[in-house]
Amino acid sequence: MQVTSSVREPLVTGGKTVHDVTEDICRQVEGKPTKSWMMGMAISLATLGIGTYAVFMLLWEGIGVWGLNKTVGWAWDITNFVWWVGIGHAGTLISAILLLFRQKWRMSINRAAEAMTIFAVICAACFPGLHMGRLWVGFYWALPLPNTWGSLWVNFNSPLLWDVFAISTYFTVSLVFWYIGLIPDFASIRDRATNKISKAVYGALSFGWDGAAKTWMRYESVALILAGLATPLVLSVHTIVSFDFATSVIPGWHTTIFPPYFVAGAIFSGFAMVLTLMLVTRRVFKLEDYITINHIELMNIVIIITGSIVGIAYITEFFIAWYSGVAAEQYAFINRATGPYWWAYWTMMTCNVISPQLFWFKKIRTNIAATFILSIIVNIGMWFERFVIIVTSLHRDYLPSSWAMFYPTFYDVGVYLFTFGLFFTAFLLFAKFFPVINMAEVKSIIKSSSLKSNK
């Protein structure tokens, strides 16, 4: 029996029926691309074009085209890598952890968030690949493949290799989770298709789905177990990414707080990106009845929590650096706040610690324009967090004789642009050709959580 609640706000507004859900979500898949979609695509492709040139030159010339030097051997490459991986975390959090916690509000946003995860992880994976310089031999350095240098294997003691396994597992499991969820919705589009191409394409993608109760039973079991498997993955991936730094002896990196701090930061930035994308998507595709103010408010609450955890982590880091009594560690933190990169540090502090606290005010966290602006500010702040950790720690370590500054070149910026182009092109293609909202799941809550049932 479905139980309706007059206490909780409806998750689907506008008095929608089950049939309306199919109509509303399939509309943008079946219709012609809108002008705003075409414009978005043109900008994304232009960005991708400029970025592709930068990537080509990087591979042609080598990583010398970047602004790296002997002191700062990692800069924008790994900053961008960690940033993109972090972006991906919200998708899995929404689809896996919130599924385990039976949070029905995830249903309108999980599909797009999962797509965001997949594309963000692809963008992230570009950086470790490209920063090896010789991408084509990089596979032998990263994967345990038999090679022509004798039986010299990859180093399983290295956090960099753990990263390879963590990211590739995360990507594969997220992709499978996403695709399994898409199958019933592809079947809906297939059965409505009027032209041959759509019928053939969605027919192939829907794997012969017929909606049998036995298949649904297995499907739900699979979804639950995948959620159970993906939940520790969310935590493990960014924990392992933080090991890249935490297991080294660079002042500012050698910190036990990194794993939980990185995970919280990842969820923080991931939710910010989900908000940025969902606010645009709901407007462009007229999905205000499915992604409601209630959804936006709940996501903003996650941002307050994770933003506050990140804020506490910054303060703890500073305290521990002082309390450790290690001069190099103390200097690393003083240098972050007052050294040549002070502006990056204070941008990070303002964007990540102060700005999310504005969401304590209900008026702000339920305001679409304010949420959109703050979501972008959080993403900027989180990029600076990774930049501060990486560059300010490297540019001045134990030996003052080797201190140096890092200045990005066109190619540093260009490769970052490449991933932006790739991400938005992929997301726009997804939004046009795939159902952006999980129809089957939303249909299952229409009776219990729609505006109609709550009246």
Added chain:
Amino acid sequence: MESNKNFVLGIYDDEDVLLKAVTKVRESGVKIHEVYSPFPVHGLDEVLGYKRTRLPIAAFLFGLLGTTLALTMQTWMLGFDWPMIIGGKNFASLPPFVPVTFELTVLLSALGMVGTFMIVSDLKPYKKARLMDLRITDDKHVMAIDLAKNKLTIDQIKSIIGDSGATEVNDKKFED
């Protein structure tokens, strides 16, 4: 009796009506071939009398395979095939092997379970769907009764389905 009609289909609009209908139809002695829905209806598997799926066991076994594979691979590669001292660590020590072991356990468990799900549910690319009604993937629930597996006449079955709350009662014949 119209022997050329293989299935009788009861079309339902509401999942709660469907759940009651399944119980009622089964109590009247009619064998239900399958129920088709646009979304998962909780409790449907129970009223249909389906056994719990064993996919969790498959997930566990594939996970175990992943753990074994990862530990064996790392120990053999670094401990025996090409032993090398890195940072003064042992050739093959367990703690640094934990992350890769964990990841491969999760990976094989997920892929193995999903593969098993695809095989047992007969889902594969380019498979033509055997649809009872086009509206199943939109908003209708369909109860299918296979005439060959029931002793009652088509009219008796139709009357039972009609009385159970179905909004439509149809016939369906499959060529295969």
